[in-house]
Amino acid sequence: MSHEFVTAHIDHFRAQLFDLLRIPSVSTSPQHTADVRRAAEWLAADLRRIGMTRVEIMPTEGHPIIYAEWLGAGTHAKTVLIYGHYDVQPAAKADGWHTEPFEPIEKDGAIYARGSSDDKGQVFAHIKAAEALLANGGQSPVNLKFLIEGEEEVGSTHLGDFITANREMLRADVCVISDSGMPTADQPAIVYGLRGIVGMQVDVYGPAQDLHSGTYGGAVHNPAQALAEIIAKLHNPDGSVAVPGFYDDVLPLSETERAELRQSALDEAIWLAQVGAPQPWGEAQYAIHERTGARPTLEINGMAGGFIETGMKGVLPARAFAKISCRLVADQQPDRILQHVRDHILNLAPPTVRVEVTPLSSGSGPAFVDIQTPAMQASIEAYAQGWGKRPVFMREGGSIPVVTDFQQELGLPVILMGFGLNNDGAHGPNEHFVTEMFRKGIHTALYFYEAVGKGRN
């Protein structure tokens, strides 16, 4: 019945989305603060109208967070926490848009507007699924909680603290995030693993000040050279990280998982053409998508020392430094990896220089949901019904700290159930959301709530 409701109201839902897309809720720009607020109020009003029983626009030190809940399924039913964001990236026609970014139009089967895919359209699909369930005095098979923030495009600055401060309110059985894309329109994909990150700076100090390389060169250990000598010992010749203990907590890839990952793997030649490097590099016993998704790394994000302007200067620098970050996979912990790398670097430091290692952030752990867990199985069923095709499973190399927050602070499995396409133009000009994917997204969200509600979670 809910699905028929969606079919009957899809044109109205799209018209409503157009209204939301007209609000330029650009979180990066102070001149749009009122617009950001207006978008929050618009969504809160819609959430109230569809029958959510508690709807609040909760203040933060930045843009507000919308919280909405419907707990009518009862204390014994499962609860789904839906995360999304109502803020958008900046956009101006002059950036290469063919139409005004905040005047949505439908063209060639897609809705063109800033935020159509990232993330208004995707989070709105969930709201419309909830509407379909609650319409005409209906019931949802699961309790529903919406957490929709207004600062995702500025780094979710206040979300972590908000989650920590509202653990009880946000308690749920599963968190679903629809804020990503799939490789092709007919092949749904679920990201079940994200890498964490931890960063540090390595400073190498030699002489008290920059020296004349003629007068002193040959008798002073050059800090740039000493740093290079340390960096060169951080990897083994096979591309693996040479830090003792680095791989201790890495979950091994099972053959089942490797087979699953192969289904969505990009062809190596296509990947290499995108990258533009002479050859791939790294651990030969792992495929490229495994190296970038399922294996941890140690990367030199930056390094510098001495004279780096145009020309030449006969200087023996007093200092050199490198910024290093490690991408982490389950079950590595940022603080443990930081300690291992730091210990190794300090062990490598020769007595001819002074070496310091300073953390650059507290880091963020990897996110990982086992494909065999009920929540994942529910998402497979939802896609199979909503898309008519079983989803493929992927691991992504980047980090989404908010996923880690949900996982670590709330202890929730997080399902990254994207309804967009990778080439939707999020953050670029002519962002769009395929209308058919908006429709399928609503149905898929419904199927997901139903699958979770059947106690499969």
Next chain:
Amino acid sequence: MSHEFVTAHIDHFRAQLFDLLRIPSVSTSPQHTADVRRAAEWLAADLRRIGMTRVEIMPTEGHPIIYAEWLGAGTHAKTVLIYGHYDVQPAAKADGWHTEPFEPIEKDGAIYARGSSDDKGQVFAHIKAAEALLANGGQSPVNLKFLIEGEEEVGSTHLGDFITANREMLRADVCVISDSGMPTADQPAIVYGLRGIVGMQVDVYGPAQDLHSGTYGGAVHNPAQALAEIIAKLHNPDGSVAVPGFYDDVLPLSETERAELRQSALDEAIWLAQVGAPQPWGEAQYAIHERTGARPTLEINGMAGGFIETGMKGVLPARAFAKISCRLVADQQPDRILQHVRDHILNLAPPTVRVEVTPLSSGSGPAFVDIQTPAMQASIEAYAQGWGKRPVFMREGGSIPVVTDFQQELGLPVILMGFGLNNDGAHGPNEHFVTEMFRKGIHTALYFYEAVGKGRN
């Protein structure tokens, strides 16, 4: 008789030097162009007055060069080429001078003025020695050629071309330069070796543009890491340079030479306190003064890649580079060393990145005059008579391109016969020239001409 002439006229010589020091011939400053010219004219007039037979102010594209000669000793006699400069560093009382820098005064036995030591006072000592020889229809035992430039403080921009264009005119048997200091007033010192230099840039290219270190990290060879891995292979664990062929042309240090060098060696603890590094570094079988003076080096003058601002950025950089220079000792040649280092780096380059090595200059060869050569022996005799003490011999780690020019373009042994003190304040405030060293310098120059003239050259 010439020495008595010096003794009789020393007060007058000093008064003349004061006149020269009053001219603010600051070559770096366009507003002093006329003053620079005036200093050249003043010196040319004095050179004519003392009896030099050909005196010319020869134009360059910058400040003019003074050339003067007296060839009365005849074609079978030796010829001494005296190099000096009449331009000075900028100076203003506000920089910390106790007196006006261009109003010379004598105080506590020293002449205070900009240029008193560097180099007007020292080159003028040679002119006064020539005057003493030629006075009253006298003869010099050697032919004399003066080459006094006005651009030493701006890098001798036009001197190299001038020398090349005037090889015949400048032909001589020995070149003497008095433009340096000795460690203490009673211990004359001769620098008989200077290191040459050759520089290059190493660029390491990886992906076509900076990549997200999460999305791509683990499958792309990071150019900063690849550069560090190359740099780490440029030295052996014992501190020597690991480039094949690097030491092929290095003249070995004889035990005699090592004993000679030890006489002026700085105590290691004092040296280390000056440097401020935790420990000395380098080839253990050589003393510190040998490592910096008599051994070649390969130095990282600068290196950079990726994100080097404050904070952290998850970037896998597209490029990293290093600026490398080698200090050379006799008989290493800049072009050969460049080739050796370049070949080695390109051999080390892995196929996962693209490496380019670009020369940063044509380099300059090392300068070296064997202590046993007659010109050196003449200078020993001159100091022994003029200073009452045998000079010590030193090798300096820096490079003075003009010395290389004289040596390579004119094929001359170059004697660096400083009359100043290391702490004369050249380039700083309160530059001064100890009056007694001005007087001894004139006598020592005379003894030198006499020693060369006795056919010891």
